Amino acid sequence: MSSTAPSVNASSESAVLATARRARTAAADLAPLPRTARDAALAAVADALVARAAEVVEANAADVGRARANGTSAGIVDRLTLTEERIAAIAADVRDVIALPDPVGEVVRGSTLPNGLELRQVRVPLGVVGIIYEARPNVTVDAAALCLKSGNAVLLRGSSSAHASNTALVAVLRDAVASVGLPADAVQLVPGESRDSVHELMTARGLVDVLIPRGGASLIETVVTESTVPVIETGTGNCHVYVDAAADLERAVEILVDSKADRPSVCNAAETVLVHEAVADRFLPMALAALTSAGVTVHGDESWRRAGAEAGIEVAAVTDEDWAVEYLSYDIAAGVVPDLDAAVAHIRRWTSGHTEAIVTGDTAAARRFVSRMDSAAVMVNASTRFTDGGQFGFGAEIGISTQKLHARGPMGLPELTSTTYVVTGEGHTRG
Incomplete structure (x- = not known):
């Protein structure tokens, strides 16, 4: 299985939608896999990050150089910067995720109804999760790791300021995932660096199941107000x-x-x-x-x-x-x-x-x-x-939600699942 994404015209609408369609296919293949397969992919990711840290740092240096030349603030440059030590720490976070309980298949509640039907509410992956984020390439790995662990495909749309870093990281992730037999398209970088590609992702309803924005107030407000795809709102930290x-x-x-x-x-x-x-x-x-x-x-x-x-x-x-x-x-x-x-x-x-x-x-x-x-x-x-997923014992978080629906606070694995009701009968009919 090749881990190389097909070549596309990043400026065309079809490029983004084609990426989302591949993610949807990958999500369907990923969801039924056992925990052992998903954990093996995460172990491969952690090993590959350490082994290929130098090439990621080289790509990141180009982003950091451009940011400094553009007069970017020291705080944002710090968020953007990757070193081999930081990459090793990110890899360690991925290994921590391996050790976390698998949410998929967990029975949230269950009972036997008076008519004898057995009812179970079971955790299942959300499907295709889109992440829109700014100048923090570590989010690329954190999001991919949590999505893989919870059986979801992930579409990553980082900022143009971190494009070289994210491209290098996603190449490492895709190769690692494919090396253990999982679909490489479970992890994809959304093509394009313009606002148009973000808009296409936000309106890919039916292909993308949920969007999670991570960044400043302007980014979050844009995603919340303009998306037709459901959004889990993460907030700024005042x-x-x-x-x-x-x-x-x-x-x-x-x-x-x-x-x-x-x-x-x-x-x-x-x-x-x-x-x-x-x-x-x-x-x-x-x-x-x-x-x-x-x-x-x-x-x-x-x-x-x-x-x-x-x-x-x-x-x-x-x-x-x-x-x-x-x-x-x-x-x-x-x-x-x-x-x-x-x-x-x-x-x-x-x-x-x-x-x-x-x-x-x-x-x-x-x-x-x-x-x-x-x-x-x-x-x-x-x-x-x-207030941090790692500090709370959740592993690497995908964001900190400030909304009140579905997920609030640091979002770990359970927040990346939905539920399905499984009803088992013995020839039951309602009429």
Whole structure:
């Protein structure tokens, strides 16, 4: 079985639809295969990534070079960059997926009806999953691994900024999958680098079963509003940390700095910190010193600016744009609030529904905060950076959903399945 995709004219509509049709055929062949076959493909993928890391890094260097020449921000360049060490880590994530329970065939519920019919609701693959994403070539592998494990074919539409990297990665993936006898077309790169190819994918209803967008607010909004294919909405990460009156302030500083500065270019990084006024006089100087040492620029309200002036640290004036933005950089919006309810009101106004955190020693305050949040994840005395499929034990995630239907939060294997009702009788008729 050849792993090379047929040559197509990337600018034509038929190229995208032909790719989707091949994926649909591959999905039908993939769905009934046993776990052993799918796991063998994942093992081959992990081995091939390590063995061919140099060629992937070479392709990635071209993308990174273009991004820097175009003045792309440091945060986006970091997301785009692949090294042999990062590829080894991605391969390790694929091996972790092999060890995860197989969702396909799981009986969600079952019973024997009064008439003797045996009823089972069984997990089955979704079919063809399309992923539209920006400047993160690691998503190419994460998405393919989770889709293969859950018996789905995957159509990958990355951004043009990562086209060389994604092309190299998909070549590795297809060769690996074909080497163990699975259909290479279970993993395909959507042809074309223009918006037209994205639109064709979004309107390939009947060929593509679901789309998952991963990227900035503009990309997600476009996919959600323009698709005729069903969409699982992933959201931007305007995440908040609230430091309560009963917080251990040293612990709060550690959580805040980790939430913001551990890796600011990812969606679970904190973008806003709110502090109860009862501890502001003590906490703000500590937080400013720690954030500044970590290279973070604070965009603060009057209290933060006054504390900054007293400490000789420049604090920019915060605006509504700062409260709303997902920085993806070493910047954070900062405010002081009169109480927990004011923090809740602020967060509910500005949040993207991703992750919020409270630092407190008061159990009642923690419960009140959690009960009033409307986000996919809420952390109590823990960094926002833990909202992650790997950290939750799901393996490599395909995205973090901020919607409320079907899937919410880090999306692992079960979220890539639907269900079929299997009804077994003994000549039962209804009439």
